[in-house]
Amino acid sequence: KQExxxxxAALSVPEGENLVLNCxxxxxxxxxxxxxxxxxxxxxxxxxxxxxxxxEQTSGRLNASLDKSSGRSTLYIAASQPxxxxxxxxxxxxxxxxxxxxxxxxxxxxx
Amino acid sequence: ExxxxxxxxxxxxxxxxxxxxxxxxxxxxxNLYWYxxxxxxxxxxxxxFVKESKQDESGMPNNRFLAERTGGTxxxxxxxxxxxxxxxxxxxASSPRQFSYNxxxxxxxxxxxxx
Numbered sequence: 001k002q003e004x005x006x007x008x009a010a011l012s013v014p015e016g017e018n019l020v021l022n023c024x025x026x027x028x029x030x031x032x033x034x035x036x037x038x039x040x041x042x043x044x045x046x047x048x049x050x051x052x053x054x055x056e057q058t059s060g061r062l063n064a065s066l067d068k069s070s071g072r073s074t075l076y077i078a079a080s081q082p083x084x085x086x087x088x089x090x091x092x093x094x095x096x097x098x099x100x101x102x103x104x105x106x107x108x109x110x111x
Numbered sequence: 112e113x114x115x116x117x118x119x120x121x122x123x124x125x126x127x128x129x130x131x132x133x134x135x136x137x138x139x140x141x142n143l144y145w146y147x148x149x150x151x152x153x154x155x156x157x158x159x160f161v162k163e164s165k166q167d168e169s170g171m172p173n174n175r176f177l178a179e180r181t182g183g184t185x186x187x188x189x190x191x192x193x194x195x196x197x198x199x200x201x202x203x204a205s206s207p208r209q210f211s212y213n214x215x216x217x218x219x220x221x222x223x224x225x226x
Binding site for chain 2: 004032034036042043044045046049089091093097098099100101102103104
């Protein structure tokens, strides 16, 4: 059974700092990995999707990497801003076609 | 293009009552998923429709939950009768094309509180 873990559960950083969020999964037989952002009381916003054959994806100040063999992904946020404060979720998609989610990392960027 | 929409945004009901949640996927998306997040836990898969057919309902917790997708368009998730442990946020997601591992687009969720 696929299990997804995100560390740390919460993170506070001063504005402008670069940061890394971690995601690990137990079964490397995945099709893709998706990073989401969730603002309080809101739905999930997809940030990046990495297919299993890819090593990384970039969007603006965000860079996500995937090491499928070791069951790890990282989300790198450059030059953090207060608007980046949210909960970040990673999810892996398996052959069953549904997503397995981690519990998320709650990020606070302090002005 | 309109995103995934869900109705209602919040629902508060008493134990034993019935509640029906609705999801309208992005137009043309064949795949429709229901997920649920209960307090303090991760988001978990409930079921997957491909067009109007249930592809996978392995995540449905018990037979008090009934999902339908009429004509392959919108979907409803009915909980009858509701129990306290059903409280949580119910998310719907959709993705295009059958048998493809595409990005899933999520709705804002319905927050269900059972008293």
